[in-house]
Amino acid sequence: MQDILFDFISKYVSLTEDEKNAILSLDIFRSVKKGAILLKEGQKSQDNYFVLKGCIRKYYIIDGEEKTTAFFTEMEGLTPHCAINNAPSEYFISCVEDTILIVANTDMGVELNTKFPKFQLMCGVLSEELLAKQQINFDEFKTSSPEQRYMNLLQKRPDLIQRVPQHQLASYLGIKPQSLSRLRARIVEKNKG
Amino acid sequence: MQDILFDFISKYVSLTEDEKNAILSLDIFRSVKKGAILLKEGQKSQDNYFVLKGCIRKYYIIDGEEKTTAFFTEMEGLTPHCAINNAPSEYFISCVEDTILIVANTDMGVELNTKFPKFQLMCGVLSEELLAKQQINFDEFKTSSPEQRYMNLLQKRPDLIQRVPQHQLASYLGIKPQSLSRLRARIVEKNKG
DNA sequence: TTCATTTCTTAACTTTAGTGAACGAATTTA
C-alpha cells in the first residue's frame, strides 16, 4: 500500500529511507467503506485527503438536492476549503467506493515541510499543476454544452462513467439525471442513423 | 502608479526600499490601449500579467466564435498556461479597456525570488488563495443556472456588467448574447409583477 | 430470500437556451 504512495512521490522528489520512515510514522493511511462520509457541511476540519485507491466525491446540498462538483480517484488529492480558512465546510465529502486514503492534517504538513524542505518544493509544484489543470477544466466546462461535456468525459475519464452512479455524474455535468439519460439515448440514436 | 502595486504587496509582505527598487528596476509597467491583443492563440510567451488599472480578458476562438472564460480587473493576475508548460497558447488575451499592467516573465520571477525569498512566500500564498477562489467559482458555476449566474455576478462583480460588452459577458456566463438579453428582460418582468 | 429503497429510464409537458433574421443604436473607420 505504501509503495503506491512512494511511487507517486518519486515522480516529484526522491526520498531517503529516513524521509520515508518519517512519513510512515505519521500513521496516515485510512481504509474507508463505500458511502462513508469524510466531511460534512458545517463541520470544521484540518484534514487533507489523497486517494491511493478508490474514489471520493465532493458535493453540496442545495435546496435539499445533492450537487456533485468533483470526483477524486487514484493519485488525486483534495484540500478542503475549510482546512485552509478554518471555517465551517460548505460541502460534503464521501466515498463512492471502498477507498484507501492518506489523511493528513495541516499540522503534519507543516511538520514534514520544516523537517524536509523537499516536501514544500513538491507541494509547490503540485499546487501549480493543480491550478493549471483546474483552469483548463473550468474553461472546457464553460465553453461546451452538456452533450459535449459528456463526450469529453467519455474520452478523458472513461473510468468515472463506469464507477460512478449516473445521478452523481449528471450533476457533475451540470444537468439532471433525466437529462443525462435522454442525452445518452440521443447519442446512441445519432450513431445508428 | 507604482504606489498601487506596493499597496497591494504590503498586504502580504512588507518591503524594504532596496526591494522596492529591485522591482522598479525591472521596468515592468506597461500601458495598453483598449482592444490590444497581449497574447494570441498558437503563440509562445513567458509573460505573466497583473492588472493595476483596467480590465483584460481571456478568450478562446472555437468554430470561429469567441468564447470568453475570464476577466481580470484591478489587482488580479494571470499566468497563462503557455508560460508554465512552454507550449503554444490555446487562447487569446486582450484588453477590454485602456489598461495599466505589470508584465513579468518567468525569468524575472525567478530572479526576484532568489534575491528576495519574501516574494516566493507571497507567491505561494497568492497561488493558494487563487486556487481556493477558482474552486469556489467553478463549483458555483456548475451548481447554478445561467440566470442564477447572472444574478450572482450582479452581486459579486457589478462593475463587470458595466464595463464589459454584453456579448462577452454572455459567453462568460456560458450562453449566447440573445439569451442574455432575454434573461435580463425576464428578470425585469419578474420584478415588476 | 424477501421487502424496501435507491437508481435508471421513459414519457408528456413546461421552461429556457440556441438559431437565424431583422432593426435601430452605438462605435469605428475612412
Add this chain to the structure above:
DNA sequence: TAAATTCGTTCACTAAAGTTAAGAAATGAA
C-alpha cells in the same frame, strides 16, 4: 461627416434541459 461595422435587442422557431410522474431494474437490509 458619412459610411461601415459592431453591438444589443426583439421575434419566431427549433432544440435541449427542467419538472413531474410512473414503472422497471438494481441494490441493500432484514
